[in-house]
Amino acid sequence: MFWNRKIETMKPRTIKKLQEERLRKIVRYAYDNVPMYKKRFKECGLEADSIKNLEDLEKVPFTMKDDLRRHYPYGILAVPLSKIVRIHASSGTTGKPTVVTYTQHDLDTWSELMARIFTVSGTTRNDVVQNAYGYGLFTGGLGFHYGAERIGAAVVPTSTGNTKKQLMLMKDMKTSVLCCTPSYALYLGEAAVKEGYEPLKDFNLRIGLFGAEPWSEEMRRRIEDVLGLRAFDVYGMSELYGPGVSIECEVQQGMHIWGDEFLVETIDPKSGEVIENGKLGELVFTMLTREAMPLLRYRTRDLAVINEEECECGRCHPKIMRVSGRSDDMLIIGGVNVFPSQVEHVLMSIEGVGDHYQIIIDRDILDKLYVKVETSLESTKDKHYNEEKLRRRVEEELQSVLTVKAKVELLPPETIPRSVGKAKRVLDLRKS
Numbered sequence: 001m002f003w004n005r006k007i008e009t010m011k012p013r014t015i016k017k018l019q020e021e022r023l024r025k026i027v028r029y030a031y032d033n034v035p036m037y038k039k040r041f042k043e044c045g046l047e048a049d050s051i052k053n054l055e056d057l058e059k060v061p062f063t064m065k066d067d068l069r070r071h072y073p074y075g076i077l078a079v080p081l082s083k084i085v086r087i088h089a090s091s092g093t094t095g096k097p098t099v100v101t102y103t104q105h106d107l108d109t110w111s112e113l114m115a116r117i118f119t120v121s122g123t124t125r126n127d128v129v130q131n132a133y134g135y136g137l138f139t140g141g142l143g144f145h146y147g148a149e150r151i152g153a154a155v156v157p158t159s160t161g162n163t164k165k166q167l168m169l170m171k172d173m174k175t176s177v178l179c180c181t182p183s184y185a186l187y188l189g190e191a192a193v194k195e196g197y198e199p200l201k202d203f204n205l206r207i208g209l210f211g212a213e214p215w216s217e218e219m220r221r222r223i224e225d226v227l228g229l230r231a232f233d234v235y236g237m238s239e240l241y242g243p244g245v246s247i248e249c250e251v252q253q254g255m256h257i258w259g260d261e262f263l264v265e266t267i268d269p270k271s272g273e274v275i276e277n278g279k280l281g282e283l284v285f286t287m288l289t290r291e292a293m294p295l296l297r298y299r300t301r302d303l304a305v306i307n308e309e310e311c312e313c314g315r316c317h318p319k320i321m322r323v324s325g326r327s328d329d330m331l332i333i334g335g336v337n338v339f340p341s342q343v344e345h346v347l348m349s350i351e352g353v354g355d356h357y358q359i360i361i362d363r364d365i366l367d368k369l370y371v372k373v374e375t376s377l378e379s380t381k382d383k384h385y386n387e388e389k390l391r392r393r394v395e396e397e398l399q400s401v402l403t404v405k406a407k408v409e410l411l412p413p414e415t416i417p418r419s420v421g422k423a424k425r426v427l428d429l430r431k432s
């Protein structure tokens, strides 16, 4: 299903032509209206009209998250404050948050992108959408809210938390589309069973729109099994409106990035060199029509692979394969690079292992990796269950994938704290 068939089915050549026109315009706009960009361009010996086509994009200096922090709160505004109608902020854990601003034009664009995202997933005006992303400074709540309203669906704005009430409403309102983080979806499934619901019978769920944190294929299967829905991966970030940047289509082999609004590249996070498509690199985005806060070559720190092959769904907008993590999430343990997503992949593929885990890195003389993971409720009920055998198996599989030794501790079900938003699974004690 298409929300905007004309744009969604544009051929690659048409997308590129549109991108080129928009790139020239947005560079001129950013140069004329944001002093930071004019200064940067001049420092690099560039004028706004030095950027004539897509190949020239490489000349444009990067924008970093630190640039936004340094210009807190309004330094990157390209319009007077009187034209700003919404302000969000990203959840900075230290120091000042990163502020993102929107004009009415930006909010309209964002809602259109969200309307496309809902429609790609198969959501229609006949659906009841339970939106359990946080409403507030976080972009998840309002982003999904306005997209669902735009397609005419009925929104139940539950926001995060209050899990028992979420479940009651899910049943009573006949919720058919659930929006929340994947970790909260798993928690909702688990809590439903505990509260005596039979999710496949009691709920009317058919679609889940999950994102805002990395998750694995194995986790997708677990969520789908427990809630009886089809789970779609949604990627975005506050600086790029919020959710709305990309979603998986029905083929579910990568997430389409809306090429009419975003130019995406991958770079080597160390050297900053552009990497050819098809190889893992850091995602860098240029927003093509942003009015309040144009961002040129914004470095996300997120790692993914761009795929420009034609997609069976009829959309030629480039795809990114699952976002495997952030370059700054990478753990270096005894000199070996380890991504938390690799740990999740191993854990979730082992039968008997539960859905919730924690990764702890400690240093005594050498770095030590600990993985605490719950056993599943079913396995503890199985009379052939052998905890030590399962623990050893988890350790062996982790070692073979990570190439570092992890000490595994199996915990009883429901002992690891649950999260209602983005899960915090890594505790790096070396940093404290």
Ligand code: DLL
Binding pocket: 090, 091, 133, 138, 139, 140, 210, 211, 212, 213, 214, 215, 233, 234, 235, 236, 237, 238, 239, 242, 243, 244, 300, 302, 323, 324, 325, 326
């Ligand atoms: O998480 C926006 C969002 C809300 C996206 C709801 C999807 C659904 P931030 O709080 O600024 O914005 O966090 C952005 O979250 O740079 C990624 O590291 C991570 N992230 C977001 N979506 C995914 C995903 C929102 N599908 C940061 N897979 C990004 C992996 C994701 N990581």
